Amino acid sequence: MNGDRQGDPEIVAEDLVKRFGSFIAVDRVSFSVARGEVLGFLGPNGAGKSTIIRILCGLLRPTAGRALVAGIDVARDPERVRERIGYMSQKFSLYRDLSVEENLKFFGGIYRVPRHDLPERMRFAIDMAGLAGREKALVSTLAGGWQQRLALGCAVLHRPPILFLDEPTSGVEPTSRRRFWDLIHSLAAEGVSVLVSTHYMDEAEYCHRAALINQGRLIAIGSPEELKRTALRGELLLLECETLGPTLAAVEHAPGILDCSVFGSALHVLVADANQSLRDLPVHLEQKNLPLVRLRRIHPSLEDVFVQLIAIDSAKRRVAA
Amino acid sequence: MKFRRLKAIGVKEILQVWRDPRSLMIALLLPFTQMLLFGYGVNLDLKHLPVCTFDREGSQLSQDLLKRFQATQYFNIVHNAKTYAEVKAAIDDGQCGLAIVIPSDFSERLNDLGTAPVQAILDATDDNTANIAFGYAAAIVEGYSNDVEVTWMNRQGKALQQIQPMVVQSRVWFNEDLESRNFIIPGLVAMIMALVGAQLTSLTISREWERGTMELLVSTPVKPIELMLGKLAPYLVLGWLDAAICLVLAALWFGVPYRGTLFALFVTTSLFLIVVLSIGYLMSVLIRSQVGASQIALLVTMLPTTLLSGYIFPIDQMPKVIQGITYLVYSRYYVSIVKDLFLKGSSLAELSTPILFLVVYASAVMLLAARAFRKRLD
Numbered sequence: 001m002n003g004d005r006q007g008d009p010e011i012v013a014e015d016l017v018k019r020f021g022s023f024i025a026v027d028r029v030s031f032s033v034a035r036g037e038v039l040g041f042l043g044p045n046g047a048g049k050s051t052i053i054r055i056l057c058g059l060l061r062p063t064a065g066r067a068l069v070a071g072i073d074v075a076r077d078p079e080r081v082r083e084r085i086g087y088m089s090q091k092f093s094l095y096r097d098l099s100v101e102e103n104l105k106f107f108g109g110i111y112r113v114p115r116h117d118l119p120e121r122m123r124f125a126i127d128m129a130g131l132a133g134r135e136k137a138l139v140s141t142l143a144g145g146w147q148q149r150l151a152l153g154c155a156v157l158h159r160p161p162i163l164f165l166d167e168p169t170s171g172v173e174p175t176s177r178r179r180f181w182d183l184i185h186s187l188a189a190e191g192v193s194v195l196v197s198t199h200y201m202d203e204a205e206y207c208h209r210a211a212l213i214n215q216g217r218l219i220a221i222g223s224p225e226e227l228k229r230t231a232l233r234g235e236l237l238l239l240e241c242e243t244l245g246p247t248l249a250a251v252e253h254a255p256g257i258l259d260c261s262v263f264g265s266a267l268h269v270l271v272a273d274a275n276q277s278l279r280d281l282p283v284h285l286e287q288k289n290l291p292l293v294r295l296r297r298i299h300p301s302l303e304d305v306f307v308q309l310i311a312i313d314s315a316k317r318r319v320a321a
Numbered sequence: 322m323k324f325r326r327l328k329a330i331g332v333k334e335i336l337q338v339w340r341d342p343r344s345l346m347i348a349l350l351l352p353f354t355q356m357l358l359f360g361y362g363v364n365l366d367l368k369h370l371p372v373c374t375f376d377r378e379g380s381q382l383s384q385d386l387l388k389r390f391q392a393t394q395y396f397n398i399v400h401n402a403k404t405y406a407e408v409k410a411a412i413d414d415g416q417c418g419l420a421i422v423i424p425s426d427f428s429e430r431l432n433d434l435g436t437a438p439v440q441a442i443l444d445a446t447d448d449n450t451a452n453i454a455f456g457y458a459a460a461i462v463e464g465y466s467n468d469v470e471v472t473w474m475n476r477q478g479k480a481l482q483q484i485q486p487m488v489v490q491s492r493v494w495f496n497e498d499l500e501s502r503n504f505i506i507p508g509l510v511a512m513i514m515a516l517v518g519a520q521l522t523s524l525t526i527s528r529e530w531e532r533g534t535m536e537l538l539v540s541t542p543v544k545p546i547e548l549m550l551g552k553l554a555p556y557l558v559l560g561w562l563d564a565a566i567c568l569v570l571a572a573l574w575f576g577v578p579y580r581g582t583l584f585a586l587f588v589t590t591s592l593f594l595i596v597v598l599s600i601g602y603l604m605s606v607l608i609r610s611q612v613g614a615s616q617i618a619l620l621v622t623m624l625p626t627t628l629l630s631g632y633i634f635p636i637d638q639m640p641k642v643i644q645g646i647t648y649l650v651y652s653r654y655y656v657s658i659v660k661d662l663f664l665k666g667s668s669l670a671e672l673s674t675p676i677l678f679l680v681v682y683a684s685a686v687m688l689l690a691a692r693a694f695r696k697r698l699d
Contacts, residue, residue: 018698036447057540078696082542093537098333109329110541194699 008071009034010162011056016065017049019215025051027216033195037190039196040207042306048216049197050090056136056149056195057087070162083111086155089164090197094151096140100131102141103154105127111158128183129223145176153181156192163187165196169203183208201303212306219313222307227305234258235274236300238268238294239281247290254284261307266268268304322546330551335523338555343415348521352563355513356570362504367453368554373400373417375408377425386439390421395457404439408442418444421453435473463607506577507659508632513682514590515597517563521556522601523611525620526694531608536698545694549687553598560594571663580666588669589662592679593655596686597622600651603690626652654678 009032018026026048033039041049043137054060054224056067067074070084094103104122113121126132129149131142139147148168155163157299165184169177188194188208196207204210204224211221241247245264251260251269257279261269262310271277274297285292338345340639372390374465378385390396400417402408411417422440424430429438441458445451538548568586572579601618608614626632629643630652636644645652654675661667 049669058696059536059540061697061699079542079544080468082540085540086536089536089540091533091534091536095333095337096532097337102333102336105331106333107541108334110326110543112323112325214692223340298501304592 010051011039012066012068013052013056013194014066014068016052016055016067018048018055018060019059019063024216026055026062029213029218030065031194031211031218031221036188037191038184038194038196038206038208040199040204040210040211041069041195042204042210043199043213044310045199046266047213049213050166051216052213053087053164053195054199057085057164058082065209075256083158083241084160084162086158086163088151088155088163088165088168090149090170092147094147095153097138099124099134099136099138100129100150102158103143103150104157113158119158120158123138125150128178136236145172145180146300148172148176149180149183153179156187159247161192163192163194163196165194167199169198169200171261179201179294190284201306204306206304210302213309214313215317217313221287225303227302228300231256231299232270232308234270234272236298236304237269237271237274237277237281237295238263238298239269239295241285242263242268242291242293246288250285250288250290251281254281256280259308259311261311268298268300270308296307322544322550325365325671326543327551327554330548330556334552337554344524348517349561349566350519351520352513352566354568355516356509356574358569359509359513360502360570360575367450367457369397370395370419370450371417371550372396372401373402373411373420374398375402375405375407375420375422378423378490380428380430381421382428382469384461386423387421389461389465389622392460393421393457393461394459395454395482412442412444414561416526417442417456418447418450421458431469432473435470440583452510499530501591501643502575503658503664505633507663508562508630508656510571511593511630511656511659512623512626512632514560514564514593515626515652516619518560518594519604519622520615521617522553522598523604523614525552525556525602526605527609527611528612531611537697539698545691545696548694549599549602551690553595553602556598557591557594560598561591564590564594577663579663581662582666582668585667585669585672586659586662589655589672589676589679590659592676592683593651593658595683596651596655596679597688599683599690602610603686604695606690622652625650626656629653630656632656648678651679651682654682 013029013031016026016029017024027051029048031039040215040306041052043049053059055062055073056069058074058081059139061075064098069081072081083220084200095106098106101122104125105118108118108122121192126135129146129152130151131137131150133144134142139150152168156164169180177200184194184196185206198204200263204227207224209221209223210226210227212219219246220227239247239251244265244267248260250264250265251257251267256272257269258272269277269281278297280293281295296300347681353607365616372388374387376387391398396419400407400411402411402420405422408420412420412512419443422442424438424440425435428438439462441455443451443455458589526535529538568579570589571577600621601614604618604621605614608617627634628634629647629650631647633653636647636653658672658675658679662674
């Protein structure tokens with residue numbers, strides 16, 4: 001999967017800063033994306049993901065720092081960058097009063113796709129979006145998943161080596177989301193570099209690398225495995241119990257506990273030493289008369305990692321402020 | 322600039338207009354209804370003003386004079402009063418706009434002294450009508466007075482040759498019937514086109530911002546000039562249709578004589594359309610909301626065109642400062658062009674000055690609009 005990623009990175013962000021008045025939307029963010037790599041941007045809504053993507057597309061001017069896309073400084077020559085990128089904005093931005101085919105033709109014209117290639121490229125985009133037979137349908141009549149896939153089709157019509165996808169799967173049903181990620185990976189396999197943002201934490205697993213953004217700052221970046229291994233400074237236990245509330249309160253104040261959060265009908269408990277806690281916790285709860293159903297060690301999901309990292313980061317900021 | 326991109330935008334814009342029958346109807350019906358409404362509504366001519374007479378003498382001479390009032394199309398004698406009170410009532414309740422009172426010694430004074438006063442009472446609540454009515458009334462009385470003078474001289478045995486009063490023979494050119502309609506309607510065409518033209522394009526950019534399609538468009542390599550020309554071209558065609566509706570109505574329905582060449586009309590009208598479409602486009606670029614852009618476009622076209630283009634209010638009768646300001650009003654050039662084309666049949670060469678101004682105006686607004694468009698979100 002990582003085999004053909006080589007050469008100079010296609011996207012480079014160096015200490016990017018974006019201020020809107022006194023609000024710091026992006027705070028010294030640096031990262032890079034290699035050729036054929038899928039980098040996922042994760043983080044809560046309003047974390048600054050869209051702002052970073054817009055800076056890289058040349059839609060916003062960074063307050064400080066440098067953005068290089070395809071080796072070109074975006075602030076200096078945005079037009080040359082625009083010929084080499086495809087962009088899907090967070091808000092759906094195809095023409096709803098135009099048909100599938102008319103939208104594709106429009107973007108084919110705007111990107112000056114060679115005329116003799118256009119029919120074949122349009123065919124590819126239509127097939128990719130699963131819209132064969134609905135070429136004449138107005139976009140406003142399509143369901144969300146189809147609209148998003150068509151938007152991706154329009155974004156790749158001119159075969160850009162770099163793709164920026166801003167929350168392409170938001171509002172899309174789960175099966176369509178899965179399909180969307182398959183499309184992204186087939187493009188990456190052909191060498192396209194993809195920067196994709198999402199607020200679905202589970203989608204990080206589909207990325208080669210994931211970057212976690214919180215309140216304008218990049219707080220972790222790495223492959224899903226790396227993140228799981230290193231980001232949590234502790235080990236994770238799953239605790240099933242009968243009374244969630246009182247148990248949570250009790251566990252939080254037990255010795256050796258770093259953090260505790262509700263996860264479905266159980267608790268995820270982050271501890272400094274798993275073996276120690278596996279012995280001590282049942283005793284601690286027994287003393288408080290809180291029955292324990294099950295306690296075992298688990299491997300953290302990326303969601304655990306992110307919830308944890310965001311909680312730690314937000315706490316640090318509160319202390320700093 | 323790449324023609325391919327320009328064409329893609331033009332085609333897209335045509336499809337969108339075509340799919341939005343409401344805006345298409347407005348674009349084509351508005352000029353039609355405006356032409357009819359204003360064409361019939363705006364009329365500065367005075368015709369068949371109801372007149373009240375009070376002939377205190379009732380002689381042949383006095384009746385001769387009153388018959389002349391009846392004979393013109395300007396007045397209609399609707400009431401012959403027997404008392405002053407009746408005259409007063411007729412004017413007071415608005416039944417008559419003018420009253421003519423002939424004194425009881427009218428013939429006597431005319432015969433003895435060669436002169437006699439006639440009283441005209443006017444309802445001047447509408448001062449414009451009153452002025453015009455007074456002018457016509459004075460002319461009738463003067464005409465009558467001349468005839469009487471000639472008869473009097475004859476009776477005195479003086480040969481006519483001896484009294485050669487100077488006579489002004491006026492000949493009206495270009496608008497021979499002095500119909501205010503012939504003067505107003507060509508200007509009306511300009512006003513409607515300014516109004517509709519700017520409205521058409523005022524929505525085009527702001528709509529893309531409001532619908533969110535602009536965010537994607539500015540991320541593409543499209544250039545501001547391509548976007549502008551691609552968007553203006555379809556509306557120029559629509560503008561031609563509007564102009565055709567207005568001009569055909571003016572010439573065929575309202576019967577304003579057209580004496581110029583169609584080619585001259587086409588060239589100048591296109592030029593004017595480019596100016597107003599660009600103004601609408603500029604508003605759309607500057608104001609990112611559709612409502613705001615269309616309101617401002619209405620303001621910057623309708624107001625100056627109505628007041629300062631010479632469409633109704635003649636520019637040379639304005640204070641000097643205001644006259645200076647009218648040079649900034651693009652419609653003034655087209656109003657004068659259309660009036661000249663309709664009534665004088667001027668050639669393109671004769672119209673070169675206003676045409677030059679329009680060319681400069683069009684270039685300036687387009688340059689401004691192209692520069693004002695920023696491919697950025699902040």
